[in-house]
Amino acid sequence: MSKARMLLLEDDAALAELIAFHFQREDFEVVRTHEGEEALLLAREATPDIVLLDWMVEGLSGIEVCRQLRRQAETQNVPIIMLTARGEEEDRVRGLETGADDYVTKPFSPRELVARVNAVLRRVRPALAGEAxxxxxxxxxxxxxxxxxxxxxxxxxxxxxxxxxxxxxxxxxxxxxxxxxxxxxxxxxxxxxxxxxxxxxxxxxxxxxxxxxxxxxxxxxxxxxxxxxx
The missing domain is CATH 1.10.10.10 (Winged helix-like DNA-binding domain superfamily/Winged helix DNA-binding domain)
Known part of the structure; x- marks a missing residue:
């Protein structure tokens, strides 16, 4: 199986480093950015297999990036997981209604995040690989x-x-x-x-x-x- 390509939007440099470390160890290709606009450009340049978005980033917010990714034909079916410190139900619902597939509240265990991402990818891998x-x-x-x-x-x-x-x-x-x-x-x-x-x-x-x-x-x-x- 080819490496899964992950697009990570996270403006906390230490957390981004930690997430990248854990997923690279699981043989993911991780493309990182701390800016929403750049995340959209990176997604257009090479369609990711999965996207991790921090809700609260400077400039274009993670939720707006999610909304725009869902509007683009190349990324409308790419699974998106929101990372956020917001834990209120209303915020979770808003994230899901915007198009996120899952929602992980900080602080979280890197092992749990890896498991959640792998579970989502197992569901969509057949489509990515063009199989039955x-x-x-x-x-x-x-x-x-x-x-x-x-x-x-x-x-x-x-x-x-x-x-x-x-x-x-x-x-x-x-x-x-x-x-x-x-x-x-x-x-x-x-x-x-x-x-x-x-x-x-x-x-x-x-x-x-x-x-x-x-x-x-x-x-x-x-x-x-x-x-x-x-």
Whole structure:
């Protein structure tokens, strides 16, 4: 497996050094900066596999960097973990709503941070490597554009294919209509958010044929998730 490339935005030099040390020891390539604007430039120059962002940095804040990374096609699906001293629930929710995938409150154990990052990367590595994606009894060949459920071929239109691919890259994660529009249709799209509901219905109809359980969960007032547990 190739080295995972990490982009680290942290303005505490000692903490940045400590984080870089632990991840380089785990064979990560760590690219560091203490400025939000530079973090965006570095992400554009070479798409990272994962991003660690300090919420409170001078200039362009970590949360604004997160927002902008989610708007760019190259980085909209890159996992982002926020590092912050803020522990209030409202702040955690704001960070997650902005597009962060996880949230680690300072002070934290470097070993815990490494474990959290590795857990996220294990979920997205198949997509990064261009390999087959699978979850429960669904299998997707991203190169051959084929989907099977329980071994049977599932015919999907191109939009439903992209929608399912996004879910398979993030199983169990709840995505709002707006996040799905950004990820599947692109942030420049002027399509209405209700269009997502139409394509979710089409996707459900295709993959839930027969007596198969509905694997797409609707989360009231939040969005949708690929979830075989409920």
């Amino acid at each position: 994606l699978s979850y429960a009894d669904i299998e997707m060949d991203t190169v051959g554009h084929r989907v099977r459920r329980g071994g049977e071929v599932v015919p999907l239109g191109p939009t439903e294919f992209r929608l399912l691919k996004h879910f398979l890259e993030h199983p169990g994660w709840v995505f709002s209509r707006e996040r799905l529009l950004d990820a599947v249709w692109g942030h420049d799209s002027d399509i209405e958010s209700r269009t997502v509901d139409v394509h979710i219905r089409r996707l459900r109809k295709a993959i839930n044929v027969g007596d198969r359980p509905d694997i797409i969960r609707t989360v009231r007032s939040a969005g949708y998730a690929l979830d075989a547990t409920g």
